[in-house]
Amino acid sequence: MAANLAPTLVPAATDVGSPALNITIFGIFVVITLAIVIRASRNNRSAADFYAGGRAFTGRQNGIAIAGDYLSAASFLGIAGAIALNGYDGFLYSIGFLVAWLVALLLVAELLRNSGKFTMADVLSFRLKQRPVRMAAAISTLAVCFFYLLAQMAGAGGLVALLLGIESKSGQSLVIAVVGVLMIAYVLIGGMKGTTWVQIIKAVLLIIGAAVMFLWVLGKAGVNLSALLGDAVTASGGKPVLDPGLQYGKTGTTKLDFISLSLALVLGTAGLPHVLMRFYTVPSSKEARRSVVWAIWLIGIFYLFTLVLGYGAAWLVGPKAIAAAPGKANSAAPLLAFELGGTLLLGIISAVAFATILAVVAGLTITASASLSHDIYNSVVKEGKASQADEVRVARITAVVIGLVAIVGGIIANGQNIAFLVALAFAIAASANLPTILYSLFWKRFNTRGALWSIYGGLATALVLIIFSPVVSGKPVDPATGKSLSMLQGVDFHWFPLDNPGIISIPIGFLLGWIGTVTSKEYNAAKFAEMEVRSLTGHGAEKAVAH
Template sequence: MVTHSASVADAFSLRLTFVLFLTVVVITLFTALLTAPQRDEIGEFYLGNRDMSPLRNGLAMCGDYLSAATLLGSTGLVALTGYDGLLYLGGTVVAWMMVLLLIAEPLRNAGKFTLGDALARRLPLRQRQVRLALAVCTLSVCTLYLVAQLVGSIALMTQFVGEPGPTTRTMVVIIIGTIVTIYAAIGGMPGATFIQVVKAVMLVAGVTVVAVLVLNRFDWNIDGLLASATEGSGLGDEYLQPGLRYGAGPISKIDFFSLQLAIVLGLAALPHVMMRMFAPRRTRVLRASVVWAVGLVGFVCLTAGVLGLGATALVGRDTISGMDHKGDAAVLLLAHELGGEVLTAIVSALAFVTLLAVAAGLMLAAASSVAHDLYGEVIRKGRATETQELGVARIAAVVLGVLSMMFALLAWGTNTATLAFLAFAIAASAILPTLVYSLFWSGFTARGALLSLYGGLVTSVLLVVFSPVVSSTPDSVYPRADFAWFPLQNPGIVSIPAGFLLGWLGSRFGPREEAGVYEDFEVRALVGADQG
């Protein structure tokens, strides 16, 4: 839980932040209404404008992934832990490279609207059972990540006004949650795409401006920046050496590897990111879009490293940790140091917009899974009309929005990073093995898919429940209890191999798929066809 005795910004900065945020929300909501699907066509609601340029698609993909945690959390991690924080940022870029080289093209070629469509084509005999299992995993990942964003909105507000009371917390969650629900329920993919593009442009521009101000302060001398950051850390050379955060012992190092494994592999299976892969009509557009996304995400991660080092150099590590022990206030303190109240307000508004955009993408992915996979294919067995499916998608978005707001208020005090990393671990342990096996292993079967999906989900959740995240440490959810027999905070190093192993076992010792199914699927996945 984030607690502060003082806030980052003064009254003027808070008012300006509110005006900027409100302006962006009004413009994007109005545009979402204008660009919303005008006909009852599920393709338009799920995929939006399929003829966008690679740059716009790449910006939307970048916007789907980069959250407020990147702007605030990653920057703060670099500010407080130096080398270890920079190493953490590298995992994100590696993750996008894997998406580019391994997943994007065959997934787009094999699917239609959702990942469930691709698996149904690969495992036709038990496709409804597989769709149901996939929908359960998708809802688990999206709900956890969405609740993390809403809880993060409270934590972000805390940076300005100090510890909020129950009424303030409730109002913040309801306002943010309602806006996100409108984006997803009314705007669909066109509305979500617009805010993602706006958010990505704002984020790239914002971090560029602050990074330029930091580098200009040190006359564009990287050595000078590193030397000042080392001095500002109060830790000497230890600041730029490995082990400051993840070097306390073997368990700490293994935990860091487990976290990086979940991030690198989990990104390739996040439902809201994967949904973007189906949007481009042509394969070459998708390829170019992912290249743009890799470049943009890499650039933002690079500038986040500069901002973290700049915060330590100009503000000081002790000041940052005194304001927020997790370092989330680092970039706001840096903005105040460089540009006063105005720059602080701009960066703060950017953080709120970033949070909104990611939440909108998550809610749309979850609603699409409910409407298309659960209702359209499992319950109605493919006989639902487009109007019915579209109505269910919008109702699902509203219901998910309300439930997420309730969970966010109940989860106040829970570390948002824990919720997000659990979502990554589930995606990497349950969805990724199923996806990889489906695309590249001819012996994969429906039983293997079910074991991988349900087994990866259950393993991830159980290991977190019996880890220091929930009990046995002062920072645990239940600090006075002690039932943590699993020593790591992130389960990826165990749950990811478990997901792959269960998928292999289920396929080896279960009934085989019909002859020729994988060959037909492989031709479509690897050769593909541009869709009209």
């Protein structure tokens, strides 16, 4: 497919692969992973088994699973598409996600693991008033998981539309519903154990698949990265895809948007509850540190692959063909696979992408259901007196509800760039969760009012700015499709000019946490000292786990 191909001449979805082969590969993956999930579920007897996999995973296994959880559809589909269409500015997503991971490791990962039991709220409420802080943390967790789920479900719709030749909105909606049902099944049957094994399998497949395409593209370019980049510029019609500013440098507003996006990406990971929850699946602090080493290597290598995959798609597929395909930017990686290895490689790579979506949505769902059952049902409603069986039962019911909500949200968000949607989840995590986590771990004076103001203030600010941003309404019409680039068509009620709210909402979250704390007299020095010792040494953490 040449880069100058007119959008009206782009082949239909059915012209880029065999729907029968793609369904067969998808089916094989689903059957194998469901069998593994069922096998893993046989030992699910307690809340610790359901939420944390019985803390039976080694550092290496958990590190691979963390990579599987973190390398979402946004990393594989969204970033490849963003680089293919916007070059350097698209690669900023890769840089932001990777640097964000380093921030999370340095600031919070091990400290949270030592201080908590199952969820982020365990840490935030350790030295504060349990019920209000747990409620606030659970609400924030649900908001982050919802936006992350939107991205994954939207990716599923675009991906399968491309592979199965489904171009109607109703057909894509059905695909999203099927993904949601599978996600619910994984969580209900396997809990964290089953989810972790799905994530491990998915991480291995994703990195191998990306490595094969990486080497293939480089081979076509004569193992010459400079030649590859030059070919990508030529195929992009001379657009400055190697220079910064193609997407975020045109006006003062887009430059501000870039700063906002960068803040959200770099600071958001340290507040993502589904990533932080993975550290509770290992038996000791030593294994937590070991899992970090494995995760950072795998994640770093993968993000280097995305540079070649994105520019390779721009060169071999062409930006116009990508923009006009079902799924738009999210179709860049599958279209590149088809260009390289035809129908078979397309089917395999797409199955890997499908595995990516299923693994991440399962991890998000179990995190959200754990937060509702453990933090709200047990700790707030039942005041800590619920049995483990009741808690797990509520978690399973919650997983079904969350899955249904995710299906509806995914249908609405279908067609949006998923790397961008994930950035919204990062902005909410950085605004509502990160200030409270850092204050709880490092500020002796921090108290309940500070926590509540920080969580609710940061969350409300981020959500309001997103709702009234161009993301939801008011973006111009795309000439290729005749539709607005916003989620809602035919309306315009936006007044906030930026796509990402991080530049406003993150400082507000920190500021409100500080104001709430200094205007309250609550202070428990002994409890902070206990938390400090536990977070730094792990002493007492296993006791908390046993309890």
